[in-house]
Amino acid sequence: MRKLLLLTSFMAVLLVLAGCGGEESEASSEGDEAVKAVEVAVSSSSRPLSYVGDDGELTGYEVELLRAIDEKLGDYEFNIEGASDSAGEIGLDTGQYDLLAQGLILSEEREESYLIPEESNGPSLMKIFATGDQEGEIESLDDLAGKKVVPVTPTGGVYNLLNAYNEEHPDDQIEFDTSDGGIPTSDRLQEVNDGVYDAFVNPSNLGQQEIIEEAGLDIHVTEPVEINPTYFLIHDSEENVELRDKVSEALAELKEEGVVSELSNEFYGEDILQYEAE
Amino acid sequence: MFDIMTVFESFVEILKVVPKTLLLALIILVLSFMLGAAITYIQSLGIPVVKQIIGVLQSFLRGTPNVVLLYLVYYALPLVSAWFLGLFNVTLDPSSLNSTAIVIVTFSICYSVFQSEIIRGALHSLDKNQIEAAQSLGYSTTQTLRKVIIPQVMVEALPDTMNAFLIIIKALSLAFLVTVVDIFAQARLVGAQSFSYLEAFVAAALVYWGICVILTYAIDKLENRMRRGYA
Numbered sequence: 001m002r003k004l005l006l007l008t009s010f011m012a013v014l015l016v017l018a019g020c021g022g023e024e025s026e027a028s029s030e031g032d033e034a035v036k037a038v039e040v041a042v043s044s045s046s047r048p049l050s051y052v053g054d055d056g057e058l059t060g061y062e063v064e065l066l067r068a069i070d071e072k073l074g075d076y077e078f079n080i081e082g083a084s085d086s087a088g089e090i091g092l093d094t095g096q097y098d099l100l101a102q103g104l105i106l107s108e109e110r111e112e113s114y115l116i117p118e119e120s121n122g123p124s125l126m127k128i129f130a131t132g133d134q135e136g137e138i139e140s141l142d143d144l145a146g147k148k149v150v151p152v153t154p155t156g157g158v159y160n161l162l163n164a165y166n167e168e169h170p171d172d173q174i175e176f177d178t179s180d181g182g183i184p185t186s187d188r189l190q191e192v193n194d195g196v197y198d199a200f201v202n203p204s205n206l207g208q209q210e211i212i213e214e215a216g217l218d219i220h221v222t223e224p225v226e227i228n229p230t231y232f233l234i235h236d237s238e239e240n241v242e243l244r245d246k247v248s249e250a251l252a253e254l255k256e257e258g259v260v261s262e263l264s265n266e267f268y269g270e271d272i273l274q275y276e277a278e
Numbered sequence: 279m280f281d282i283m284t285v286f287e288s289f290v291e292i293l294k295v296v297p298k299t300l301l302l303a304l305i306i307l308v309l310s311f312m313l314g315a316a317i318t319y320i321q322s323l324g325i326p327v328v329k330q331i332i333g334v335l336q337s338f339l340r341g342t343p344n345v346v347l348l349y350l351v352y353y354a355l356p357l358v359s360a361w362f363l364g365l366f367n368v369t370l371d372p373s374s375l376n377s378t379a380i381v382i383v384t385f386s387i388c389y390s391v392f393q394s395e396i397i398r399g400a401l402h403s404l405d406k407n408q409i410e411a412a413q414s415l416g417y418s419t420t421q422t423l424r425k426v427i428i429p430q431v432m433v434e435a436l437p438d439t440m441n442a443f444l445i446i447i448k449a450l451s452l453a454f455l456v457t458v459v460d461i462f463a464q465a466r467l468v469g470a471q472s473f474s475y476l477e478a479f480v481a482a483a484l485v486y487w488g489i490c491v492i493l494t495y496a497i498d499k500l501e502n503r504m505r506r507g508y509a
Contacts, residue, residue: 086466090475109473151457154470177377178467179457182345183352 035077038243040066041097044082047207048267049103058082061205061267062101065121065251066232068259072250076243085155085181098235098243103203105157105228115236117248120229122260123275126161128225129200129208131192132218138199141165141225144174147198150188151179158201161226186211193217201225205268227275281477288468288481295464296485302381302453302460303446309386310446311439314393318401321394339391344384345452351384352456377456385446392442400434401427433504440497444490461485 042050042063050060058080070078078099083091091097092114103124106116130138137143141162152159159178166173185206192200193215202208204224212219234244254260261271321332339347356375363369404427412422451462459467462482469478 086469086475090479093476107473113473154467159470177457178454178459178463180452180454180463182349182455187353 038076038078038098040078040080040099041083041088042101064263069250095235100233103230115234115244116231117244119248119251122272124228124230125204125224126226127204128222130220135220145172149176150197150200151177153181154178284474284477285481288478291468292464292485299460306385306446307443310389310393313390317394318397336391348384381453381458396435396438400431403434436501
């Protein structure tokens with residue numbers, strides 16, 4: 001009996017593994033008629049994008065936006081879960097998550113691999129946070145050659161941005177190291193303040209302004225060096241096509257109703273939709 | 279979506295950082311071994327207050343995860359070393375401290391505790407009568423150490439040390455926190471470029487495993503050789 005159990009569980013594992021290679025449509029097919037469960041992965045420590053609030057519940061701009069979408073979509077039920085950067089993306093690859101929200105900007109590879117709603121969920125503003133005395137010296141990416149730049153995580157959009165810049169400007173390379181995203185934004189800003197690094201390229205929607213004001217740091221924040229719309233990424237499967245279209249519709253409605261601007265004001269202190277037109 | 283060719287390409291890319299990772303792990307192993315030997319020696323002397331202090335330190339290091347210590351050293355080491363060198367009127371810019379140095383210091387301290395336990399265990403396996411016999415033959419302390427104790431203790435400690443080496447290699451994946459690129463970090467970089475993390479991580483697993491297989495084989499051979507003449 002025991003052997004039989006072992007054997008069947010072993011077979012089950014094999015089947016699951018085999019399923020990973022081929023089509024993986026079984027994963028989200030439970031309860032077709034009724035409410036469909038959508039597994040959503042968000043970052044759990046990217047304040048104010050998505051983070052764990054004082055009450056231990058996930059909250060943040062994207063989380064609240066997702067909840068608003070969830071309310072609009074009667075047929076779907078979102079299960080929002082916190083996951084680390086690369087775990088989220090791998091989970092989306094394998095179909096463990098149906099939807100990924102990490103303030104993600106588009107790239108060719110992402111467009112190929114995932115379903116992407118037509119409507120963005122707001123723009124991400126890339127800004128440079130420079131040591132106070134670098135004001136006038138560092139104003140755009142062109143000024144970063146020869147400067148000490150805060151290490152960049154390979155999963156982030158900053159990595160892609162700097163690599164793309166270096167490809168276009170072979171004579172004017174920005175030198176930067178890569179590192180795990182473990183050092184908090186507030187400590188990175190402190191390091192820039194102390195002159196350990198000259199400049200910190202970062203999407204400005206991570207609450208930096210709050211940190212700078214609270215800690216009284218002497219930091220020069222540039223105008224946005226790049227404005228990118230951010231999107232929710234959806235696991236590529238036939239069933240999710242409908243989900244993508246509905247999410248897109250809901251986003252458009254929420255923008256019109258002013259809910260997006262409201263959330264933006266609540267979490268960012270400004271209406272980020274004003275940058276979207278550019 | 280799982281592409282075996284990508285695994286192969288990632289594998290080749292990852293191999294490039296293997297020598298660096300192994301060297302780093304070896305430096306850490308040697309340093310932690312020396313530190314561990316020192317700890318074992320000091321503990322064996324049984325000096326009242328010192329013994330307790332080291333005991334507390336040992337239990338602290340053993341009970342805290344490497345990643346926490348790495349954070350602490352990352353923040354504290356530049357300040358501490360600048361202050362320390364300042365005592366000798368040498369000025370050091372705290373920010374100029376190399377991140378590799380931070381990793382080496384953290385992991386050497388971390389694993390010295392485990393090494394000291396390995397050495398202690400190996401010492402225990404040694405028959406006390408052998409030392410008495412050596413002394414009765416007129417061996418000096420250094421001679422006893424060199425001719426009797428160390429050769430045998432080395433053989434005893436070898437498998438565990440080898441184990442520690444593998445653990446260090448794997449633990450180095452944390453070093454990416456402070457920009458040191460090891461096997462796993464390289465896998466993440468490769469994965470980020472092609473957006474195929476799964477393939478890159480599979481390749482990384484294969485690289486780790488390959489290293490383990492080769493090392494185990496080599497150490498087994500070495501151990502057999504060293505045991506000859508003692509067994």
